Amino acid sequence: DGGITQSPKYLFRKEGQNVTLSCEQNLNHDAMYWYRQDPGQGLRLIYYSQIVNDFQKGDIAEGYSVSREKKESFPLTVTSAQKNPTAFYLCASSSKRDTEAFFGQGTRLTVV
Amino acid sequence: GIQVEQSPPDLILQEGANSTLRCNFSDSVNNLQWFHQNPWGQLINLFYIPSGTKQNGRLSATTVATERYSLLYISSSQTTDSGVYFCAVASNTNAGKSTFGDGTTLTVKP
Numbered sequence: 001d002g003g004i005t006q007s008p009k010y011l012f013r014k015e016g017q018n019v020t021l022s023c024e025q026n027l028n029h030d031a032m033y034w035y036r037q038d039p040g041q042g043l044r045l046i047y048y049s050q051i052v053n054d055f056q057k058g059d060i061a062e063g064y065s066v067s068r069e070k071k072e073s074f075p076l077t078v079t080s081a082q083k084n085p086t087a088f089y090l091c092a093s094s095s096k097r098d099t100e101a102f103f104g105q106g107t108r109l110t111v112v
Numbered sequence: 113g114i115q116v117e118q119s120p121p122d123l124i125l126q127e128g129a130n131s132t133l134r135c136n137f138s139d140s141v142n143n144l145q146w147f148h149q150n151p152w153g154q155l156i157n158l159f160y161i162p163s164g165t166k167q168n169g170r171l172s173a174t175t176v177a178t179e180r181y182s183l184l185y186i187s188s189s190q191t192t193d194s195g196v197y198f199c200a201v202a203s204n205t206n207a208g209k210s211t212f213g214d215g216t217t218l219t220v221k222p
Contacts, residue, residue, distance in 0.1 A: 031208070037153075042198060042212035050208055058209060059113070088153055097208040098143040100160035101200075106153045 003027065006091050006104035012112050013078070013085065021076045021107045023091035032074035033092040033101065036060060043090060049074055050097050078109065086111050114139045114203040118213035125189050125220050133184040133216045135199030143202035143210065144175055146184050150195050158184070158197075189220045 004025045013019045025032065031050045035043040045058030049068040063082025068074055074093075078085045088108050094101040115138040125131055135144075146158040159166050159173040161182065166173055170189075175182040186193055196215040202208065 033210070035212075042214045043200070044212070045209055048208055056208070059211075090153075090155065092155075098202050098210075100145065100157065101210065102157060103147075103155040108153075 004091060004093055004102060004104035006089075006107050008107060009105065011107055011109045013109060015111055016080045018077055018079050019085075019109065021078070021089055021091075021109070023074045023076065023104060025072055025074075025093045027093060027095070027102070028071070029093035029095050030071070031094045031097050031099075031101075032068070033094075034058075034064075034066065034074070034076045035090045035092065037088040037090060037106075046076065046089075085109055113206060113209070114141070114201060114211050116199060116201055116211050116213040118197075118199055118216050120216060121214065122217045123219070125218070127189060127191060127220055127222050129189050129220075130185070130187045131189060131218065133186070133197050133218075135182040135184070135201075135213055137180050137182075137199075137201045137203075139180070139203040139205065141177060141180075141201045142204050142207065143200075144182055145200045145210075146173055146182070147198045147200065148193075148195050149198060149215070155198070186218075189218075191220045191222055194218055194220045 033048045034046040047066040049055035091104045092101045117136045147155045163177045
């Protein structure tokens, strides 16, 4: 089955802890993206990567980190520096920059 | 960065009615997509349409890049069309960075 897999679907984190969200794609896409969605709002870009071993900050990168060591994987770490991490996180990929993007099913992160 | 404005913010229709959703953007774009977000949060691709017109069943979309807007048409709406519709664009000057509008929430009543 081709697609984008995000895990876990639900994640609970204690304040002060780092947590890593997984995103894997088997579409052989070069570009991958992470977005954050708050209730009733649109998506905001956190980080994006156009090629392995390279990534750029999006509009709200503070408190987050990423890596792109493999083409198919783009994990997102939500660090303790992120003051309001409770949100819905969506990962996407596209074959090249600015081509059609496809999304995973998302991870709902809650700080308890 | 590029500004994206969607209208109307909310739309309530009776089943069978037609509707038009609009997306205005503030800069030249090389990428424009329409998505439908279902109640479980999944983003479903509707159209990749940086310019021109496309149709897929009851849905069609038109992007007039020179005038910086795109329209999504839904005909003979069904209750399953309910959800949030998003427009996402990437400008020529900021390639790779897609910006989403705030969405249009559509409710189709039986």
